[in-house]
Amino acid sequence: MRMLYEIRDLRFTTPATVSRAGILFISDISGYQWKNYYKQWIKSQNFKNNELTEQLNSLFEKYIPETFDYIKKFMKFIVPVVEISMVVNVCKFVQSVLSKQEVKGLEFLFVFACVWAIGAGFSEKDGKDFRKDFSNWWKDKYKTIKFPTKDTVFDYYVDLDASKLEEWAV
Numbered sequence: 445m446r447m448l449y450e451i452r453d454l455r456f457t458t459p460a461t462v463s464r465a466g467i468l469f470i471s472d473i474s475g476y477q478w479k480n481y482y483k484q485w486i487k488s489q490n491f492k493n494n495e496l497t498e499q500l501n502s503l504f505e506k507y508i509p510e511t512f513d514y515i516k517k518f519m520k521f522i523v524p525v526v527e528i529s530m531v532v533n534v535c536k537f538v539q540s541v542l543s544k545q546e547v548k549g550l551e552f553l554f555v556f557a558c559v560w561a562i563g564a565g566f567s568e569k570d571g572k573d574f575r576k577d578f579s580n581w582w583k584d585k586y587k588t589i590k591f592p593t594k595d596t597v598f599d600y601y602v603d604l605d606a607s608k609l610e611e612w613a614v
Contacts, residue, residue, distance in 0.1 A: 478508070478531040485535045489542070496550070500538075503554045507586065508534075511562055514581060519574050521565045533561035541604070549607030555589045556602045563597065 482504050491497050512527055537557040547553055559582065566574035579596035591597050591609060600609040 478528040481528055482508075482531050482535060485539075489539065499550055500554075503551060504531075507554070507558050510585065511558065511582075514585075515562065515578070518581075519566060519578060520569050520572075521574075522567050522569060523565065525565050530562045534558055537561060545604070547604055549602070549604060552589055552602045552607050552609070553604060555586070559597045 483501075486497055486500050489497075508531065534554075534557045537560070538553060541547060541553055563575065563578045563582070566578050568574070575598065576596060579591075579598065582597050583591050583593065589609070591600060592611075595611070599612055601612055602608075603610045
């Protein structure tokens with residue numbers, strides 16, 4: 445019989461449990477897992493266009509580290525989410541669109557994926573609206589893709605044909 449244990453940490457395990465069960469704990473605190481994941485994901489896509497590979501690498505480095513630093517310090521998720529899970533979601537979203545069509549505004553697509561993969565897990569908690577705080581921070585921090593000031597970043601989607609943001613309610 446084989447069993448797979450998936451645990452958050454080794455806080456309540458004894459050395460005997462670890463050795464007998466063959467538990468392997470890989471910490472994701474230093475960020476190696478998510479960085480290795482996205483780099484391997486980009487390689488596995490086998491893009492014919494090297495420029496696309498370089499663009500994706502630079503977009504990950506531009507948006508993800510600073511966003512993770514901010515959310516660690518100031519935000520609370522409804523349910524705890526690990527960084528690698530958010531990066532996997534960004535990759536899957538971008539991959540789903542790139543596999544179907546040629547994308548003109550890659551940064552628009554990437555920003556949309558980041559907003560939803562990272563920010564969707566926030567809500568009001570302990571009397572504070574973390575979703576709105578995330579939206580305000582994102583709009584103040586990243587100016588390349590400008591979101592309108594009146595609503596949150598979650599109120600818009602990307603029109604890939606026109607490379608612009610459109611309101612969901614329209």
